[in-house]
């Protein structure tokens with residue numbers, strides 16, 4: 001077991017390293033002169049040279065990379081060009097909002113998907129199954145940002161139940177939560193569409209296995225059999241998809257924050273792009289990619305927790 | 316006590332179980348034999364109320380006097396495990412792989428009998444001891460993949476016994492096991508039926524296993540019961556041509572390796588291709604004109620024994636005249 | 637005999653795809669109005685015989701814009717998925733043909749691709765090189781390479797164990813020739829299924845990027861950008877927020893259903909299930 005985890009850990013660290021190289025290369029090496037990108041083509045050569053010196057761009061690439069990595073490991077991503085404050089401070093400020101949105105989106109997604117998927121499997125081949133699969137097919141095809149706009153049109157513009165966007169800050173928790181309702185719904189409805197299908201087909205696969213018959217023969221009701229016997233055995237493919245969907249959740253959060261004008265990391269990313277603040281963009285892209293890679297690593301570990309057969313076998 | 320009368324199961328392709336009649340009293344051990352596809356599992360499932368969707372069940376199933384023919388799922392659920400329990404052929408896959416076997420056995424104790432987790436664990440341990448599981452204490456916290464086939468089958472038996480059922484159905488419990496282990500499992504089943512005064516419905520391909528496990532025997536072919544009687548009698552003097560063929564096909568130690576085993580030619584046809592009359596016609600070898608279209612009625616062959624074959628009726632008449 | 641019934645998924649998907657592609661092709665030669673002609677006097681016109689779906693905030697004909705946007709969207713998807721599919725499949729075939737460390741290396745590198753969701757990769761590229769549709773194409777193509785490499789390698793590895801491949805090897809055929817003549821035709825089905833599904837994903841990604849301002853730049857019409865413009869006018873002209881979204885939905889649904897239908901038709905495991 002520890003060998004298995006150690007191998008995964010090594011692969012995880014290697015991937016992170018490779019990701020950092022790609023991010024750094026794309027942002028620093030390939031585009032040519034970052035000073036030009038930041039200051040624009042109207043800038044004077046002196047201004048660009050001064051900026052290059054200030055950003056350390058006159059150093060060799062490898063040194064700059066090592067500097068960046070060393071800084072990042074200490075939590076220092078440099079100073080934002082446009083805000084003039086440390087990037088880590090900017091991230092720290094906006095992280096709680098993004099984290100809340102992603103977490104609530106994830107939780108609602110999983111609950112919704114499990115309920116719909118298991119319900120569909122239990123009604124396999126009957127109208128309930130058809131209806132749920134049709135809904136999920138539609139959910140997969142709807143762009144999250146358009147669904148957000150439709151939700152805003154209905155609940156904010158027409159009914160005026162919820163705010164159309166913006167974030168009042170955590171000072172007023174009720175107002176803060178209210179402004180997260182529509183973003184969470186948009187995120188979760190789209191994400192759960194795929195997961196519900198996976199849950200359904202995984203559950204159907206498990207329902208054919210002999211131990212399900214044993215559980216029924218033990219006099220348990222179909223709901224108990226589904227949730228306590230079938231679902232745990234269907235979790236491996238479900239967790240795999242949750243892990244893969246984490247990427248979708250991260251990008252979904254970036255998009256949704258921009259739709260609802262929520263001042264989180266996704267919004268910061270776009271402000272930084274607009275301001276040509278490459279240092280901040282680079283830090284944020286690295287952060288998001290790290291989250292995705294970490295999620296995939298955790299999924300690998302989760303397998304071992306879910307399935308006792310993997311514990312012994314891989315030693 | 317279970318009594319079945321006129322039990323039939325029909326699929327879209329035609330009848331797959333016809334007019335089955337049986338009874339098992341407390342402590343009685345009834346065997347069911349027949350080739351693959353003769354409807355043994357379906358019979359067992361109908362006694363659990365677990366016939367697959369899409370099949371139509373008619374007839375009377377009385378369990379402890381309660382009529383279960385046409386009962387709904389909720390009524391059946393109250394009977395399962397508590398009155399009628401079942402173990403299956405595949406001990407490999409019949410246990411939830413993600414659960415410790417102790418928890419699997421404790422689950423019905425907690426949910427059906429309302430035991431506390433601690434009491435359920437103690438009862439599970441006692442069941443493990445009763446079913447002869449080696450190192451029962453340690454086994455409780457192991458997973459199915461850590462157990463051998465024989466041990467797993469014992470766990471399944473312990474699970475089936477958890478709520479003290481009056482009837483235990485064992486559907487080919489030894490088929491997946493090697494001969495030695497199979498022998499011990501059948502001995503265990505006999506002992507449990509005796510000690511608990513529990514009925515046992517023992518389904519098997521293996522005539523040797525049936526002969527050492529059961530008192531009475533039912534031979535099935537193509538969804539019909541073709542012969543029934545005391546196990547020893549039926550095996551000693553089979554009356555139905557199918558039973559004769561089945562016995563001749565049995566690998567006996569004496570014959571082993573010396574001559575080719577005679578077998579019944581062909582195999583059980585799928586339900587839609589079975590003849591309307593005697594299900595065995597077409598493969599029988601002794602058939603007469605009416606066999607294919609007219610269903611033979613049971614003819615008593617000894618007290619409590621009968622077989623359904625046109626030849627017997629003809630013979631009985633011939634003897635009487 | 638394999639049973640090949642056409643599923644409703646397949647039929648509905650094929651009809652929607654044909655519709656979207658037909659409109660996209662038509663937009664090249666004909667639109668009801670020139671899509672970019674501004675007529676401030678006639679802005680926010682309601683639907684009429686003249687303007688079937690009305691006009692936008694600059695008085696441009698909505699139908700014409702939606703049609704040209706369909707063309708742009710299909711073009712992006714075709715280029716991006718095409719390039720990703722060809723390169724990815726080539727890598728997958730190579731991995732399966734060579735095995736050993738070549739296969740290991742190709743698969744490790746493509747694992748890396750899964751660390752970057754297409755949208756994040758495109759955001760990174762757009763930040764470094766400036767936003768444009770070509771950046772979108774490159775980003776989606778890049779992210780598609782590992783996806784196709786995986787699919788084609790898995791399929792190819794199975795084909796390499798078939799008897800006729802052993803026969804071809806025994807007959808002295810080279811690995812390249814076998815890959816071309818025997819492996820490729822036999823992995824076409826899963827690759828095409830994947831391409832259809834990636835087409836749907838690509839349409840969604842392009843729409844999201846254009847919505848965020850990183851894709852199509854004005855005046856090139858794009859469903860995503862039309863939606864972002866409509867968002868600021870939501871109280872004024874909510875209808876503008878409906879049609880482009882419906883177009884994206886239709887196109888994505890069509891390719892998604894078609895992909896599912898094709899997979900159900902070609903996946904031998906599902907065929908067995910359906911017959912059982």
Ligand SMILES: Nc1ncnc2c1ncn2[C@@H]1O[C@H](COP(=O)(O)OP(=O)(O)OP(=O)(O)O)[C@@H](O)[C@H]1O
Pocket residue numbers: 326331349350351352353354355356357358367368369370585586
């Ligand atoms: N769900 C079903 N729908 C239609 N026919 C079925 C169904 N289940 C079983 N059958 C048919 O019923 C017949 C009896 O099946 P059953 O499984 O009871 O046989 P069996 O005697 O237990 O055989 P085996 O020794 O192989 O276990 C078979 O011909 C089978 O094709």
Ligand code: SF4
Pocket residue numbers: 555556557593594595596597599600601602603606611623624625626
């Ligand atoms: S009834 Fe006819 S076919 Fe059936 S077993 Fe008797 S002789 Fe054979």
Ligand SMILES: [Mg+2]
Pocket residue numbers: 355356357486
């Ligand atoms: Mg059976």
